[in-house]
Amino acid sequence: MSRDLKNAQRWVIKIGSSLLTNNGQGLDLPAIEAWVKQLLVLRRHGLEIVLVSSGAVAAGMERLGWTSRPSALHQLQAAASVGQAALIQVYNEFLRRGGVHGSQVLLTHEDLQERHRYLNARATLRTVLELGVIPIINENDAIASTEIRFGDNDTLAAMVANLLEADLLVILTDQAGLYDQDPRKAPDARLLTEVEAGDPALLSMAGGSGSAVGTGGMSTKVHAASRAAQSGAATIIAPGGAEDVLLRIWAGEPLGTYFRPGVAKLAARKRWLAGQLRPNGVLHLDAGAAKVLREKGSSLLPVGITAAEGDFQRGDLLCCVDPEGQEIARGLVNFAYEDVLLRKGKSSKTLLELFGDIDEVEIIHRDNLVLSN
Ligand SMILES: Nc1ncnc2c1ncn2[C@@H]1O[C@H](COP(=O)(O)OP(=O)(O)O)[C@@H](O)[C@H]1O
Numbered sequence: 231m232s233r234d235l236k237n238a239q240r241w242v243i244k245i246g247s248s249l250l251t252n253n254g255q256g257l258d259l260p261a262i263e264a265w266v267k268q269l270l271v272l273r274r275h276g277l278e279i280v281l282v283s284s285g286a287v288a289a290g291m292e293r294l295g296w297t298s299r300p301s302a303l304h305q306l307q308a309a310a311s312v313g314q315a316a317l318i319q320v321y322n323e324f325l326r327r328g329g330v331h332g333s334q335v336l337l338t339h340e341d342l343q344e345r346h347r348y349l350n351a352r353a354t355l356r357t358v359l360e361l362g363v364i365p366i367i368n369e370n371d372a373i374a375s376t377e378i379r380f381g382d383n384d385t386l387a388a389m390v391a392n393l394l395e396a397d398l399l400v401i402l403t404d405q406a407g408l409y410d411q412d413p414r415k416a417p418d419a420r421l422l423t424e425v426e427a428g429d430p431a432l433l434s435m436a437g438g439s440g441s442a443v444g445t446g447g448m449s450t451k452v453h454a455a456s457r458a459a460q461s462g463a464a465t466i467i468a469p470g471g472a473e474d475v476l477l478r479i480w481a482g483e484p485l486g487t488y489f490r491p492g493v494a495k496l497a498a499r500k501r502w503l504a505g506q507l508r509p510n511g512v513l514h515l516d517a518g519a520a521k522v523l524r525e526k527g528s529s530l531l532p533v534g535i536t537a538a539e540g541d542f543q544r545g546d547l548l549c550c551v552d553p554e555g556q557e558i559a560r561g562l563v564n565f566a567y568e569d570v571l572l573r574k575g576k577s578s579k580t581l582l583e584l585f586g587d588i589d590e591v592e593i594i595h596r597d598n599l600v601l602s603n
């Protein structure tokens with residue numbers, strides 16, 4: 231057993247439609263209250279919690295008095311727009327009792343594909359977390375057309391785990407975890423307690439949704455675990471109906487199915503950074519800085535920078551080039567273009583005199599730096 235959750239600080243928790251609703255009719259309020267109580271405890275233990283919650287369509291149907299799920303997209307979207315308001319109201323009411331605010335963030339696939347919107351979503355969510363608020367994310371069902379839909383919230387939750395470089399993705403569902411075959415169809419199905427994310431054999435075991443309200447079934451959850459592992463997150467598919475499920479996972483109880491991310495978090499994260507973002511500027515380094523980056527993978531300090539190009543902001547990906555113009559590395563910059571210009575070529579001592587007590591000296595921290603081949 232290698233569930234190493236001691237250092238898992240940022241959790242993305244996904245609660246699926248099959249769990250949230252009473253047979254597709256409205257929201258299961260006592261269940262939601264119980265999860266929120268657990269989130270509040272985890273937060274008090276210092277964890278950062280991001281919630282991805284389904285349930286908008288089901289809640290909307292109940293409010294509108296519809297007894298069967300419509301098949302027309304515009305009706306589903308109308309139900310989602312009514313239900314999303316109800317869903318947030320319910321979460322916020324339970325969170326308020328614990329003195330915490332929830333925030334609503336609705337995303338479409340395009341928001342996480344298009345670079346500018348991706349960075350915006352990331353900045354908003356990070357700020358919300360810094361403010362101690364619990365973001366509650368769902369797909370923007372009211373406007374997402376077929377082409378830009380995630381469809382299921384497992385994929386959305388994994389992309390949010392990538393976006394925020396979460397340590398753990400917890401997918402709460404109506405089964406005890408991933409079985410070697412669909413337990414609704416095969417009574418002798420065996421629960422898998424630990425697997426490797428990305429193992430292709432898992433896909434043949436995972437079937438579609440067994441309920442009228444769920445979307446994607448286990449197959450989207452298995453894909454989600456591989457996707458989350460790309461940025462180094464482990465995934466646990468766990469029984470959302472089990473008492474204190476989240477607290478028990480936190481305490482290390484081997485509930486559900488644990489997906490090992492495979493590669494060390496830092497290495498995975500770096501690889502993901504390099505593949506995911508397009509560079510938005512260039513930093514020119516002197517020979518000394520180029521050498522320490524190449525040979526030691528050190529952080530990039532202002533003193534080694536001779537010039538900067540590009541209209542970049544804090545958090546953007548930049549290329550670092552040596553005096554011959556050859557790319558050495560890529561990394562996430564800690565300062566916007568103007569602030570890099572103010573700092574370039576200056577020693578840490580001069581910067582201290584100029585800016586007083588500075589908490590961030592590196593222009594790019596080595597954890598956010600990937601050497602180019
Ligand atoms: N190998 C499997 N192990 C567990 N559940 C499976 C498996 N294959 C298919 N399923 C089905 O997946 C369902 C859960 O997915 P889904 O209905 O989409 O729930 P959610 O709304 O929580 O995402 C289960 O109820 C089960 O019928």
Ligand SMILES: N[C@@H](CCC(=O)OP(=O)(O)O)C(=O)O
Nearest residue numbers: 246247284285286287383445
């Ligand atoms: N976004 C939709 C839910 C999509 C959905 O059901 O996904 P899942 O919970 O993965 O089965 C809603 O809020 O109704």
